[in-house]
Amino acid sequence: MIPQWARNLQLAEAQLQSNHTFSFYKIMSNRKAVGIDLGTTFSAVAHIDPYGKPQIIPNAESERITPSVVLFDGTNAIVGTVAKNNTVAEPEKIVDFVKREMGKSKQQFHREFDGKNYSAEELSALILKKLKSDAEKYLKVPVTDAVITVPAYFNDSERTATITAGRLAGLNVLQIINEPTAAALAYGLDKLDEDQTVFVFDLGGGTFDVTLMRIESHRLEMVATNGDHRLGGKDWDDVIVNWVAEEFDRVHGENPLLDLQSYQDLQSRALAAKIQLSSRPRTTIVHNHNGKSIKLELTREEFERMTRHLVEKCKAICEIVMQEAKMEWSEVNKILLVGGMTRMPMVREMIASLSSVSLAEDVNPDEAVAVGAAIQAVLSLLHEEEISGEQMLPAATRQQFSTREGGLIQVRNITSHTLGVVLWDETQLEEYVFPMIRKMTAMPATAKNSFGTATANMQRAIVRIVEGESTLPTECTPLGICDVELPPFLPKGSPVELTYEYNANQVLEVAVQACGNCATVSIERKTGLTEGELDRATQALGQLTIA
Numbered sequence: 385m386i387p388q389w390a391r392n393l394q395l396a397e398a399q400l401q402s403n404h405t406f407s408f409y410k411i412m413s414n415r416k417a418v419g420i421d422l423g424t425t426f427s428a429v430a431h432i433d434p435y436g437k438p439q440i441i442p443n444a445e446s447e448r449i450t451p452s453v454v455l456f457d458g459t460n461a462i463v464g465t466v467a468k469n470n471t472v473a474e475p476e477k478i479v480d481f482v483k484r485e486m487g488k489s490k491q492q493f494h495r496e497f498d499g500k501n502y503s504a505e506e507l508s509a510l511i512l513k514k515l516k517s518d519a520e521k522y523l524k525v526p527v528t529d530a531v532i533t534v535p536a537y538f539n540d541s542e543r544t545a546t547i548t549a550g551r552l553a554g555l556n557v558l559q560i561i562n563e564p565t566a567a568a569l570a571y572g573l574d575k576l577d578e579d580q581t582v583f584v585f586d587l588g589g590g591t592f593d594v595t596l597m598r599i600e601s602h603r604l605e606m607v608a609t610n611g612d613h614r615l616g617g618k619d620w621d622d623v624i625v626n627w628v629a630e631e632f633d634r635v636h637g638e639n640p641l642l643d644l645q646s647y648q649d650l651q652s653r654a655l656a657a658k659i660q661l662s663s664r665p666r667t668t669i670v671h672n673h674n675g676k677s678i679k680l681e682l683t684r685e686e687f688e689r690m691t692r693h694l695v696e697k698c699k700a701i702c703e704i705v706m707q708e709a710k711m712e713w714s715e716v717n718k719i720l721l722v723g724g725m726t727r728m729p730m731v732r733e734m735i736a737s738l739s740s741v742s743l744a745e746d747v748n749p750d751e752a753v754a755v756g757a758a759i760q761a762v763l764s765l766l767h768e769e770e771i772s773g774e775q776m777l778p779a780a781t782r783q784q785f786s787t788r789e790g791g792l793i794q795v796r797n798i799t800s801h802t803l804g805v806v807l808w809d810e811t812q813l814e815e816y817v818f819p820m821i822r823k824m825t826a827m828p829a830t831a832k833n834s835f836g837t838a839t840a841n842m843q844r845a846i847v848r849i850v851e852g853e854s855t856l857p858t859e860c861t862p863l864g865i866c867d868v869e870l871p872p873f874l875p876k877g878s879p880v881e882l883t884y885e886y887n888a889n890q891v892l893e894v895a896v897q898a899c900g901n902c903a904t905v906s907i908e909r910k911t912g913l914t915e916g917e918l919d920r921a922t923q924a925l926g927q928l929t930i931a
């Protein structure tokens with residue numbers, strides 16, 4: 385029997401295009417894909433409605449964005465505003481800013497609640513579970529697939545961790561896409577006829593990304609990208625927190641930051657003060673701790689002076705990206721502002737000081753990334769249709785996301801980091817990094833190179849994979865190791881062929897072929913979960929009730 389929701393959707397589709405009713409019901413009953421902006425401070429979900437329009441999906445609390453905060457309460461994990469509102473009352477039960485920890489192993493980062501350790505992936509999975517479950521309640525269909533966004537500057541382990549979080553939440557992760565690419569998709573979907581260059585400035589709660597995108601012949605191409613994934617609104621908040629704490633210490637001889645509750649309270653007061661200073665010239669901050677109190681006035685001018693170094697960092701990264709792209713500001717047509725922090729006057733003034741390029745006003749800084757991810761989700765399903773030959777989406781949707789020539793809208797990303805291998809330099813007697821796939825290579829990318837064994841009769845080829853722009857191994861991030869057994873009695877210099885494949889998600893696969901041995905080994909990452917660990921973690925998370 386067809387459920388009521390399916391009949392309603394069938395009706396909606398029938399009004400749209402009567403001869404595609406069946407195929408629409410079919411996809412809605414099998415697969416429903418959403419776009420998820422998994423943010424440092426807030427997350428958002430969007431989908432493409434039956435009329436082909438991107439829509440934000442409100443959460444169970446009827447909010448369009450959900451705070452990325454988790455509150456552990458026995459067997460309940462409460463995600464969102466209720467958790468956020470408890471950061472001061474129950475700081476020991478709260479986790480926030482998890483995105484900044486993505487890609488770290490459990491040894492490097494974990495939080496313990498009720499005797500159980502949670503990794504950054506697992507904590508992110510709880511946020512994703514809440515988003516998935518709220519979307520299902522709203523759409524009245526199971527949500528099976530998702531495109532999840534990450535900062536363009538996220539590295540291999542941070543991306544792998546995001547995919548793992550999606551899988552732990554029970555989602556088929558269609559693709560991981562860069563936040564600026566998603567924002568440009570949301571902006572450019574109805575402007576693909578105008579060739580233009582767009583500068584995406586994305587300053588959120590915890591990360592900063594700048595990306596140059598080119599819209600040309602109905603294609604969206606990333607030209608250059610740079611950023612700092614540990615620079616965001618929290619750094620501005622911390623400046624206020626530290627200033628108030630120092631003043632408190634000066635007046636009362638006590639550091640309020642040593643008390644967790646007092647620290648959380650000060651954090652939320654600092655955040656509120658920062659937001660107020662975006663629309664008011666001055667604000668007052670009151671902080672109480674241990675029966676003592678302080679009341680301070682902060683002007684926008686003073687706040688801007690205290691945080692000038694942060695905005696200067698953003699400015700430097702903008703200039704670097706222009707240099708990397710070998711472009712002049714006069715070649716940029718629009719600036720897209722994404723992320724809540726772009727509402728700050730000092731950030732807008734800095735951008736205005738860089739160039740006279742106009743701002744794209746029709747972009748919602750809080751929602752554009754989720755909307756772009758939803759567009760990419762539908763594009764991914766349409767690509768799957770092309771490969772399988774099976775029609776899964778209504779023809780109207782295909783038309784909506786096709787160019788005038790009939791092909792699907794193309795999105796092309798570039799790599800944000802160089803991927804290399806550590807080699808031995810016989811003349812200098814030292815290790816160095818050989819770049820296999822350079823930064824700014826179009827994706828997906830493949831590189832093949834042949835190297836000789838360093839000594840005669842080598843037993844194993846141990847390939848050390850690193851990420852970074854330096855030739856010194858110590859200045860790069862180790863990604864993992866491929867360990868291949870070699871045939872016996874090989875002379876020195878025997879060929880070992882290395883293949884790096886960087887897929888559309890910017891996740892690396894490595895293969896090693898040694899002397900006809902044809903051993904193909906996948907990268908063993910320092911971080912991330914094995915399949916067994918993934919199953920166990922999924923089961924453990926399943927025991928928590930998500931609200």
Ligand code: AMP
Nearest residue numbers: 423426588589617659662723724725727
């Ligand atoms: P996002 O990660 O894009 O959700 O951005 C959230 C960040 O933007 C947080 O640090 C917020 O405090 C900050 N934010 C949001 N609105 C404003 C505002 N009006 N003025 C200054 N900062 C803001």
